[in-house]
Amino acid sequence: MLKQLSDQDAIFLHLETADTFAHVGGLSLVTLPDGYRGDFFEDYKAVIKNRMPQVAFLHTRLARLPLDLEPPFWVEDEHIDLDYHIRRATVPAPGQFSDLEALVAELHAQPLDRRRPLWQFTVIDGFASGQRAIYIKVHHTAMDGVASQALVATMYDPTPVPRVFPLPEATSEHRGTARNIVRGILAHRARQAIRAVQLVPELVTACSHLLLPDPKTLRYRPVHRVPLAPRTLFNVGITDQRSFAARTLPLPAIKQISKQTGTKVNDVVLAICSSALRGYLDDKRALPRRSLTAMVPIASRDPADLDSANHNSLMLCSLASDIVDPLERLHAIHRSCVEQKQNYELWKDVPVPEISFPGMGAVLRRFLRWYGHSWWVGRPPVLGNLVISNIPGPPVPLYIAGARIESMYPCSVPFHGQAVNITVQSYSDRLDVGLVAGRSVVPDVAQLADRLAPALAELQQAIARRGAERAPTPRIVKPAAPRPGTTNGKSQPAAWTA
Numbered sequence: 001m002l003k004q005l006s007d008q009d010a011i012f013l014h015l016e017t018a019d020t021f022a023h024v025g026g027l028s029l030v031t032l033p034d035g036y037r038g039d040f041f042e043d044y045k046a047v048i049k050n051r052m053p054q055v056a057f058l059h060t061r062l063a064r065l066p067l068d069l070e071p072p073f074w075v076e077d078e079h080i081d082l083d084y085h086i087r088r089a090t091v092p093a094p095g096q097f098s099d100l101e102a103l104v105a106e107l108h109a110q111p112l113d114r115r116r117p118l119w120q121f122t123v124i125d126g127f128a129s130g131q132r133a134i135y136i137k138v139h140h141t142a143m144d145g146v147a148s149q150a151l152v153a154t155m156y157d158p159t160p161v162p163r164v165f166p167l168p169e170a171t172s173e174h175r176g177t178a179r180n181i182v183r184g185i186l187a188h189r190a191r192q193a194i195r196a197v198q199l200v201p202e203l204v205t206a207c208s209h210l211l212l213p214d215p216k217t218l219r220y221r222p223v224h225r226v227p228l229a230p231r232t233l234f235n236v237g238i239t240d241q242r243s244f245a246a247r248t249l250p251l252p253a254i255k256q257i258s259k260q261t262g263t264k265v266n267d268v269v270l271a272i273c274s275s276a277l278r279g280y281l282d283d284k285r286a287l288p289r290r291s292l293t294a295m296v297p298i299a300s301r302d303p304a305d306l307d308s309a310n311h312n313s314l315m316l317c318s319l320a321s322d323i324v325d326p327l328e329r330l331h332a333i334h335r336s337c338v339e340q341k342q343n344y345e346l347w348k349d350v351p352v353p354e355i356s357f358p359g360m361g362a363v364l365r366r367f368l369r370w371y372g373h374s375w376w377v378g379r380p381p382v383l384g385n386l387v388i389s390n391i392p393g394p395p396v397p398l399y400i401a402g403a404r405i406e407s408m409y410p411c412s413v414p415f416h417g418q419a420v421n422i423t424v425q426s427y428s429d430r431l432d433v434g435l436v437a438g439r440s441v442v443p444d445v446a447q448l449a450d451r452l453a454p455a456l457a458e459l460q461q462a463i464a465r466r467g468a469e470r471a472p473t474p475r476i477v478k479p480a481a482p483r484p485g486t487t488n489g490k491s492q493p494a495a496w497t498a
Contacts, residue, residue: 003074010071012140014364025137025411030403043401057142090126105244156398226316229382230288237377238438245449246409249431263334271330274319275455280448292319295384315340327462389423410434
């Protein structure tokens with residue numbers, strides 16, 4: 001295999017410094033089958049070994065060019081050390097969930113070795129219940145939230161009986177010789193030049209669509225602006241240490257609130273996070289008068305685009321943290337999300353040129369190393385106070401090596417200026433929430449996590465007191481049909497079967 005990273009994927013390599021890592025992860029608790037007497041670590045290792053050929057990044061590594069003159073290439077790694085990539089750990093005594101969170105925080109603070117395939121899986125034991133935990137760590141270069149679901153579909157089974165994949169046939173495919181890499185570089189530059197020419201008419205059409213009145217109504221299309229976010233204690237530089245907490249919310253209860261109030265599940269999730277953040281900051285006398293703003297990723301994966309592992313856009317959604325009443329806060333968040341989705345529909349087909357140049361990676365890393373330790377890190381205007389992601393997961397229970405997976409807590413990425421990340425993933429009838437923070441800024445992220453369940457209860461009580469109150473439906477501006485040469489930007493949900 002010889003495949004060059006896209007410029008979008010390579011950005012996650014360039015953003016990595018000694019303090020900010022670009023790997024994502026996940027934590028799962030698993031229950032062993034009744035009467036199990038085997039070695040789960042060895043069984044798990046055998047399953048992963050069998051499925052490695054099905055997932056490209058598990059058996060490839062990055063080949064970098066001197067001075068990062070070009071994005072690196074994925075090349076086959078013929079000497080994979082499974083003992084390095086699949087490890088065993090024991091949770092410290094007394095083996096409580098908080099001890100597991102502390103262990104995961106330590107593991108998540110360790111960068112991946114770029115000389116090897118960019119993944120590491122750890123099987124954790126030591127629980128009085130006899131359960132096991134599995135912590136996986138994969139570089140963001142290899143996958144985004146949607147791509148992670150494809151990984152889950154391959155690695156996990158819908159029944160307790162593990163699937164066995166046939167071994168792929170041996171091929172004489174090139175292994176990344178210098179000649180092939182040079183060919184790849186020339187092809188990459190040629191594609192960029194051709195794409196730059198193609199962008200000109202697309203940009204003219206897209207900009208006229210945005211800047212000129214609608215020919216049918218003769219009215220300008222509305223663009224909803226979001227004010228700059230207030231500065232909070234989260235919006236500072238971080239070190240290489242992490243804190244981690246995981247909690248579970250009942251998905252049926254959240255769907256019920258969504259139905260009662262005429263909002264979306266994601267609106268309810270943002271409202272719960274807003275309430276938790278509001279209470280946490282208020283306790284520290286650090287709650288700003290203006291509302292917090294969340295950066296909410298939108299999956300914009302085109303099914304026809306298989307070149308990039310990451311396909312994301314961002315919405316800047318108000319968390320309405322300046323509103324005391326939880327139900328009014330939910331409605332305000334809903335309005336903000338609808339407005340931002342209207343903005344996204346207007347902008348999503350505007351083609352974005354690839355902005356890269358030889359040596360860009362080296363330049364970016366040097367800048368970020370300086371930025372992270374400079375007085376400037378807390379000075380720039382704040383667009384968003386933190387990232388809150390919602391990843392759709394499998395709606396049915398899954399298994400690995402015969403063990404039932406009980407939870408899927410995501411572990412994501414804090415950065416300089418955004419010391420907290422909250423990522424939510426649905427699984428079966430659960431909503432698993434993973435909170436990762438820079439430990440130097442938020443050492444007590446568990447206190448923030450502990451506020452999630454009370455925030456849900458507060459919202460339920462507010463609805464019970466005032467009755468189901470549906471949100472007023474903002475006027476939706478229907479997007480025009482996709483223009484030739486553009487994509488619709490919609491992602492395709494993963495298919496899950498039991």
